[in-house]
Amino acid sequence: KQEVTQIPAALSVPEGENLVLNCSFTDSAIYNLQWFRQDPGKGLTSLLLIQSSQREQTSGRLNASLDKSSGRSTLYIAASQPGDSATYLCAVGLARETSGSRLTFGEGTQLTVNP
Amino acid sequence: DGGITQSPKYLFRKEGQNVTLSCEQNLNHDAMYWYRQDPGQGLRLIYYSQIVNDFQKGDIAEGYSVSREKKESFPLTVTSAQKNPTAFYLCASSIGRGQTQYFGPGTRLLVL
Numbered sequence: 355k356q357e358v359t360q361i362p363a364a365l366s367v368p369e370g371e372n373l374v375l376n377c378s379f380t381d382s383a384i385y386n387l388q389w390f391r392q393d394p395g396k397g398l399t400s401l402l403l404i405q406s407s408q409r410e411q412t413s414g415r416l417n418a419s420l421d422k423s424s425g426r427s428t429l430y431i432a433a434s435q436p437g438d439s440a441t442y443l444c445a446v447g448l449a450r451e452t453s454g455s456r457l458t459f460g461e462g463t464q465l466t467v468n469p
Numbered sequence: 470d471g472g473i474t475q476s477p478k479y480l481f482r483k484e485g486q487n488v489t490l491s492c493e494q495n496l497n498h499d500a501m502y503w504y505r506q507d508p509g510q511g512l513r514l515i516y517y518s519q520i521v522n523d524f525q526k527g528d529i530a531e532g533y534s535v536s537r538e539k540k541e542s543f544p545l546t547v548t549s550a551q552k553n554p555t556a557f558y559l560c561a562s563s564i565g566r567g568q569t570q571y572f573g574p575g576t577r578l579l580v581l
Contacts, residue, residue: 358511385567397475397559397572398512405567443511447567456502456527457570459511 356381358446360460367434368468375429375463377444382422385447388457389418389429392441401442402429434467441465472496473573475560480578482547482554490545490576492560499565501543505529506557506575515558518543519566547578555580 357380367373377387386405390398402411402418404427410419417430431438441464445457473494482488494501500519504512514527518537532551537543543562547554557577561570 388569390572395557395575395577397473397574398561398570400569400571403569445512445570456514456517457512459504459513461509461511 356384356446356448356458358444358458358460360442360444360463362463363461364464364466366466366468369434369436371434371467373431373434373465375431375442375444375465377427377429377460379425379427379446379458381446381448382425383448384422387418387420387427387447388445389416389427390443390445392443392462394441398443431465434465436467436469439465439467473560473562473571475558475573475576477576478574480576481581482578483581485549487546487548488578490547490558490560490578492543492545492573494541494543494562494571494573496562496564496571497540498562498571499540500563501537502561502563502570503527503533503535503543503545504559504561506559512559515545554578 359378361376388403389401392398404411404420415432420427441462443462444460476491502517503515516535518524534546559575560573563570
């Protein structure tokens with residue numbers, strides 16, 4: 355069974371700092387990996403999707419990398435801003451056909467960027 | 470304006486009562502999903518549907534039921550058999566396998 359772990363559980367940084375969030379998974383036979391953002395009491399917003407054949411994806415100040423062989427992904431946030439404060443969730447899609455598009459989620463990293 | 474809507478925002482359930490959570494999407498997506506989120510935890514998959522008139526159990530389907538009679542709608546019923554229903558319920562959809570999932574705003578279910 356796929357297990358997804360995110361470290362750290364919480365992170366507090368001053369504004370302007372570059373930071374890295376970590377995600378690890380136990381089954382390397384993945385179809386894709388997605389990073390989401392969740393604000394308190396809200397739904398999830400998709401940030402980046404990395405297909406299993408890709409090594410990284412970039413969107414603005416965000417860069418996500420994927421290393422399937424080691425079962426790891428990182429989300430790099432450049433020049434952090436208070437508006438980046440949220441919980442960041444990593445989710446892995448399995449490669450088996452019978453799994454459809456189902457995702458397995460980590461528990462998230464709660465990020466606070468202090469002005 | 471395309472997107473996913475969930476209603477109601479808050480729902481209260483009495484003991485022994487079945488309640489139904491609504492999820493509608495106008496994105497023309499084939500696949501739809503229901504997740505449950507408990508405080509401080511990641512999301513857990515309840516049910517998913519890859520196409521109309523078809524759905525599969527996720528990791529925690531016991532005490533829940535779904536239907537997929539229309540492409541745009543995927544309602545979730547929380548039955549009286551679900552003994553710990555208090556949670557935040559999130560609906561999502563995607564074009565198909567391996568594509569980005571888009572989420573609704575969620576329904577918070579509380580037990581009276």
